[in-house]
Amino acid sequence: MSITVENLVKRYGAMTVVHGISFEVGRGEFVSLLGPSGCGKTTTLRCIAGLEDAAGGIIRIGDRIVSAPDQDILIPPHERQVGMVFQSYAIWPHMTVGENVGFPLSIRKVSAADVAKQVDEALGIVGLGPFKDRHPSQLSGGQQQRVALARAIVGRPKVLLFDEPLSNLDAKLREGTRVEIKRLQRKLDVAAVYVTHDQEEALSMSDRVIVMDGGRIEQAGTPKELYRSPVNRFVADFVGRASFIDVVRVEGGAGWRTPSGALIDVDDSSFNGAGTYQAMLRPEGIDIMEDANAGKPGRSLPGTISDSHYLGAYTEYVVDAGGAKVKVHSKRDFDVGSPVMLRFSPENCRLVSSPAGTGK
């Protein structure tokens, strides 16, 4: 089943925290809500689950309206057929693994025999069959999170909702559990909404990512679309590493000029005639040339290495290019203070809007 969110509004008292957002998640599709702390991701997810009451808009699961305050429709969570996994796992320490997983069924008055069968099936899917009679305190953090996963899928939910489910796991375990969650979601072929503030997690797991800020959607698209063609500086900065150089359009549209007066070739397909703009450069798309005179007009900028951070597979250099701090990834060694030439292609030098005064 799909999830459709139309003009969702959520208020806490006088404060509006979700400002009429709309999106759709198709059956079998994995969509992440990505954004900084407080942008309204969790609130949106909880409105879909029915754990928060929306103030406006319509939420559908499949064809069924589960939330439409204007029509006095607010279906309670246990009737929405959603499975949800929380950051805190929310498993009960006094219950065994099997009892925890079976809990959502027992409150739905499923017969004991059916509960046992479905619990065994769910534990089998997450690989926890032999742990059924243990208590959560006898499990590792990763195993506890799998109990929470099993509990989310036990009633054969029509959609799966995840609220930062991996943030309490260490880096190595997080990577493994990502793969497991994706495998599970594919196997069940359900719509999934996944809340995270971790861009790597969102890019690597999702069919589509919705970037939010201040209770609004900034951009929605496939991971590649967001990475390659962000609509503004906020999205460019939030999705991956990027550097920004102020640019102004040369009179008559014959190119773009940096504050130091250099003309650069910018992919300006996003230019719409109004507002302020910056050129965005991704660090892996820039070459560092030792010969400070090796530049091609429009596709290079002179600078000085001002800082370096060794990261194993590559070094991240910060290059001061006429006042702009440009991050560059290179496998080669350069000394701080060296004069260099940065070379880039117009495809890696994209115009992004950067509304003045908004910090975006």
Ligand SMILES: Nc1ncnc2c1ncn2[C@@H]1O[C@H](COP(=O)(O)OP(=O)(O)OP(=O)(O)O)[C@@H](O)[C@H]1O
């Ligand atoms: N129960 C509540 N009462 C009042 N305000 C709340 C409540 N829950 C959330 N908020 C506010 O709503 C806004 C959105 O919160 P939300 O938890 O959805 O953000 P988020 O993007 O999920 O952030 P995080 O990543 O920190 O969880 C925030 O400004 C938050 O302070």
